[in-house]
Amino acid sequence: MQLQVAIDRVTLDAAVAVAKQLDGHTDIIEMGTSLVKDYGFAGIQAMHQAITKSKLLVDLKTIDEGPYEFKQGYAAGADILTVMGASSTATLDATYQVAEDQGKQMMIDLLEVDDTKLATITHYPNAIYALHHSVDRADKMNPVATVADFHAAHPEVAHLAIAGGINLDGAKELAEQGLTDIVIVGSTIMKAADPVAATQTFMEAMN
Amino acid sequence: MQLQVAIDRVTLDAAVAVAKQLDGHTDIIEMGTSLVKDYGFAGIQAMHQAITKSKLLVDLKTIDEGPYEFKQGYAAGADILTVMGASSTATLDATYQVAEDQGKQMMIDLLEVDDTKLATITHYPNAIYALHHSVDRADKMNPVATVADFHAAHPEVAHLAIAGGINLDGAKELAEQGLTDIVIVGSTIMKAADPVAATQTFMEAMN
Numbered sequence: 500m501q502l503q504v505a506i507d508r509v510t511l512d513a514a515v516a517v518a519k520q521l522d523g524h525t526d527i528i529e530m531g532t533s534l535v536k537d538y539g540f541a542g543i544q545a546m547h548q549a550i551t552k553s554k555l556l557v558d559l560k561t562i563d564e565g566p567y568e569f570k571q572g573y574a575a576g577a578d579i580l581t582v583m584g585a586s587s588t589a590t591l592d593a594t595y596q597v598a599e600d601q602g603k604q605m606m607i608d609l610l611e612v613d614d615t616k617l618a619t620i621t622h623y624p625n626a627i628y629a630l631h632h633s634v635d636r637a638d639k640m641n642p643v644a645t646v647a648d649f650h651a652a653h654p655e656v657a658h659l660a661i662a663g664g665i666n667l668d669g670a671k672e673l674a675e676q677g678l679t680d681i682v683i684v685g686s687t688i689m690k691a692a693d694p695v696a697a698t699q700t701f702m703e704a705m706n
Numbered sequence: 707m708q709l710q711v712a713i714d715r716v717t718l719d720a721a722v723a724v725a726k727q728l729d730g731h732t733d734i735i736e737m738g739t740s741l742v743k744d745y746g747f748a749g750i751q752a753m754h755q756a757i758t759k760s761k762l763l764v765d766l767k768t769i770d771e772g773p774y775e776f777k778q779g780y781a782a783g784a785d786i787l788t789v790m791g792a793s794s795t796a797t798l799d800a801t802y803q804v805a806e807d808q809g810k811q812m813m814i815d816l817l818e819v820d821d822t823k824l825a826t827i828t829h830y831p832n833a834i835y836a837l838h839h840s841v842d843r844a845d846k847m848n849p850v851a852t853v854a855d856f857h858a859a860h861p862e863v864a865h866l867a868i869a870g871g872i873n874l875d876g877a878k879e880l881a882e883q884g885l886t887d888i889v890i891v892g893s894t895i896m897k898a899a900d901p902v903a904a905t906q907t908f909m910e911a912m913n
Contacts (some may be wrong), residue, residue: 508774533774536766539746560769561742562790563840564818565714584770585792587818589842610770611794613822633770635796686833 500674500687500706503556504698505685507531511538515549517694525551526697527579528624532558540575550699558596560608562586565593569605575598576687579604581629584612584620595623606660621656627680628656632663643671643676649680665703674705707881707912710763711905712892714738722756724861724901730759731905734786739765747782754783761785767815769793772800774864775813777808780804786811786889788836791819791827813867819861828863834887839870848875849873852882857885874911881912 504525506514511534518528530546535557538545543557556655561568562585564594572580591607598605606627607619607620619627630649632640642661651660661673662683673679684701691697711732713721717742725735737753742764745752750764764784764878769792770773780785789801791814798814805812813834814827837856839847849868857865868880869890880886891908898904 508771525829531913533771533778535746536742536775537747540744540804542746560767562767562769562792563842564715565842571740571744583790583792585769585818587840587843590840593842595844603889611792614818620896633794635770635772635800636794639795659779664733 500677500679501681502670502698502701502705503527503681503683504688504694505529505558505662506534507685507690508533511542511545511692512543515545517689518546520695521553521698522550522584524695525553525702527554527556529556529558529578529683529685531685532560532620533551535559539678543572543575543695545576550642556581556606558608558610559664561590561594563590566589569594569597569700573601577603579606579627581606581608583607584609584616584628586641587620591620591623595626599625605635617653624657627658629659629660629662631661633661646673646676646678650696650706667701670689670701671704707822707884707886708888709877709905709908709912710735710736710888711735711889711895711901712736712738712765712869712890713741713896714892715740716756718749718752721749722752724896725753725756727902728760728905729757731902732760733908734761734763736763736765736890736892738892741769742766745848747778750782750784763765763788763813768801770796772817773804775805776801776874780810782833784810786813786834788813788815790814791816791835795826798827798830802833804870824860827883828860831864834867835860835867836869836888836890837865838868841870853862853880853883853885874908877908878911894907 500527524619556579558581606629608629609629660682662680670682688697709732712909764788765788794883813836837894865887867888877889895904
């Protein structure tokens with residue numbers, strides 16, 4: 500299981516500084532949507548230049564204009580880009596094609612995707628499907644149960660990620676369960692007194 | 707009926723230049739999502755400084771972290787911000803609250819929102835509901851029929867906008883129909899030899 504550490508809602512200078520610290524300690528560093536919308540393409544390039552060992556995921560949250568956004572994102576240096584599962588299948592087809600053509604990866608954010616829609620978008624074999632609980636919602640999820648339920652309903656999905664309030668115990672349980680490729684952790688690591696040490700604690704617990 | 711002209715997939719310099727030309731000729735100038743993701747917060751500020759007479763709509767397409775994105779967008783100078791109807795109702799509640807608190811407007815982008823979801827999000831009286839057909843889709847829509855069907859199903863929605871391949875005849879028919887607050891036109895105007903003249907032609911046809 501890989502660890503993805505998400506950086507969000509800080510200045511670009513702070514994001515670059517922490518990305519340099521985390522580089523190589525975590526599998527994937529995420530540039531959150533807030534940083535994309537605050538700093539744009541130049542911000543993605545700055546994050547790319549800061550990271551030499553970990554992969555860079557840019558949380559673009561594309562929902563339309565798929566080919567344009569994905570070409571821009573990969574050109575700026577992203578290894579993995581996100582597209583919303585709530586997009587039209589035409590958009591998902593287009594972003595998947597760009598990812599495949601460039602030998603890069605696409606993550607489908609399943610935020611607020613219901614079962615009816617989900618059933619129409621599980622046919623992208625190399626895509627990572629990210630179970631995602633909105634930060635704006637007050638109710639919380641049980642990550643292990645969420646993954647188990649998803650896997651039972653959609654065994655055809657080979658690559659799973661999960662995000663939304665995952666703590667150390669949750670990450671450990673997900674690793675033991677063995678169904679998740681990537682666990683995404685944000686504030687639990689980023690708000691720790693020492694984010695590098697917190698990252699190492701997660702990596703040790705998971706492996 | 708108001709006209710909203712959308713600027714997309716150009717450099718910020720080109721977007722600012724055409725925004726200055728269009729300022730005052732159209733009711734609303736839209737900074738498209740591509741410009742937000744390419745140029746970020748500083749790009750929004752540049753568009754805000756370029757526009758003194760028309761309103762500035764920033765197509766943020768917020769789908770999570772509603773309070774953060776909406777506060778940033780209004781702080782940068784937007785008059786109207788977009789949120790995806792596909793968001794959680796918690797996100798929509800939060801963005802609506804920010805808009806109301808600041809005396810600004812929120813547009814809900816109904817891209818790929820099905821009837822079940824729609825029925826749960828029609829209770830924001832001051833929001834503008836935007837019927838939107840993905841640019842990535844090959845099939846086209848009939849704007850007048852789309853608006854008529856929506857109004858029949860949801861007479862409780864007071865403010866309607868429509869986007870996606872609207873031409874001059876479509877805009878004229880929408881104006882005659884009298885159910886739409888805002889018609890959104892992108893490439894038909896922006897790819898004209900003279901975008902200001904094309905804008906004036908639309909404004910005359912609609913009023």
